[in-house]
Amino acid sequence: MAELYEGDKVEVTVGAVAHGGHCVARHEGRVIFVRHALPGERVVTEITEIHKAYLRGDCVEVLDASPDRITPRCPYAHANGCGGCDLQHVAPAAQRGWKTAVVREQLTRLGGLDAAAVDALGVTVEALPGGDEGWRTRVRYRADALGRPGLLKHRSNEVVAISRCAIAHPEIQALDVLERRWPDRDVIDVVKPSAGPAQLVQEPPQQIEERAAGHAFAISAGGFWQVHPAAADALTGAVRELLAPRPGEHAWDLYGGAGLFAASLADAVGVTGAVTMVESARDGVAAARGNLAGLPVRVVEATVEKALHRDRRPKERLPRPDVVVLDPPRTGAGAAVVRAIAAAGPRAVAYVACDPAALARDVRTFRDQGWELRALRAFDLFPQTHHVECVALLAPADGGR
Structure with missing residues (x-):
């Protein structure tokens, strides 16, 4: 060899x-x-x-x-070029087939499900409205040594200077960010909120407003929000459909961010129910408390691991949930969090996952606790890239309480 x-x-x-x-x-x-x-x-x-x-x-x-x-529509999508779009060379329908195959493979290889069980889920990646270009409402440009703006190569800190990003929202493309030099900035963040014009993220970041699921959310321009314009509504809709929260129930929203899922859960459980949201980022907690004012939601500032720890003082312990929304970071929830949720005894969990490998590992842990994967929807929130978002429904195999 x-x-x-x-x-x-x-x-x-x-x-x-x-x-x-x-x-x-x-x-x-x-x-x-x-x-x-x-x-x-x-x-x-x-x-x-x-x-x-x-x-x-x-x-x-x-x-x-x-x-x-197909021929990539972006002139920077090639070997040794921009690392942002992995799949510009793949026809749109085939991109979704690619992602479907990845989700299926992760569930079998890492999740421990057999092929028949995965087939029964009927997994297929769903397209969102708006097409496969011009969808990205948050873009992080980088400046090279000459101050020219661009994007990073794959697995590299090297900047590829560009004149246009095809997946950036049209209002972001209309700004003069790529026509200027940036000698004093390494990072140039741009955002197009759903309620307001595209704008440069300032230092310190300004407040913007996003709208989804029938609510308005005030957040920092540099804070987390889904980057596809249709993503927040698609995900909250899938969570409500799969989880089916009922009036009077108690819900947990773990890794709650600015309160998107907590607000939707509050609408479902009504004034006779309640929602407990857990978030550790201070800016997220502050945003959530403002966004959820007037709704039956308690916001807990803590890591999810600490919030679910059995040794917390009685007054700090979370009330027993009927349903749980679990929306962890890319690394997943992890075994300790999964075991704590299962031990709390909810009737169902809606798991929102931006990484199918992390989801599959946590599905295996749920299965070890006597739970099963009942349903899964997958969304093409990031066209032209390999990323895929999933919403999985998990429940006790014996039917729970």
Whole structure:
């Protein structure tokens, strides 16, 4: 087996898609994770990283193309170019098929579900309205050494200077951010709130207003909010549909942010019910308390791990929930949080996941606690990229209380 080095080029036949925006290929028995390729293609791959167990590479020439291949509409979406869009070379319907395959593979390999159980879920990634360009309402540009704005290469801090980002919201594209030099800033954040014009995020960040699920949310311009204009409504709708919270129930909203799911839950449980929201970020807690004023919601400032710890003093313990919304960061909730939720005895959990691998690992932990995955919806919140958002319904296998 010939030794390979970064910059070497090898011819490979591309295999299945893998989590992370690449496909799996093999060369002389070694695994190569190839970007900018499609399953079934024969391509020339340039090696970009060498690891003991695998290699990484970029497709630099297509010898036999897949019927799902299209010409990228962005001139920066290519090997050694902008790292933001992994799938510009893939037809839109095939992008959703790609993501569906990844979700299914993670549930079987990491979640421990058999193929029949995954088939029964009928998982398919759903498109959101608005098309696959011009959807991103929050963009973080970087400035290079000359002050030129751009975006980062894949797995790199190197800036690719650009003149246009095709997935940025049209109002963001209309700003002069990419026409200026930024000698005094390394990061240039731009936001297009749902209630207001596109604007540069100031230092310190200004307040903006987002609207979703029948509510208005005041947040910091630099704070977290879903970047697709239709995402917040799609996710709250899926949570309400799957979880089916009832009037008079008590709900937990864990990792609650600015209060999006808590507000929707409060509408469902009504004045006879209650919601307990847990958030650790101080700016998120402040925003949530303002946004949820007048609703039957208690906002707890704590990490979820601490809030669910059994040794908390009685007055600090969370009331027993009927239903739970779990919306953890990309790394997932983790085994301790999952076990604490299961021990609390809710009838159902709606798990909102931005990473299918983290979701699958936590699904396995829920299953170890005697729970089952009842339903799953997946959304293409990030067209042209490998990212996919899921909403999973979990419940005790014995039916619960």
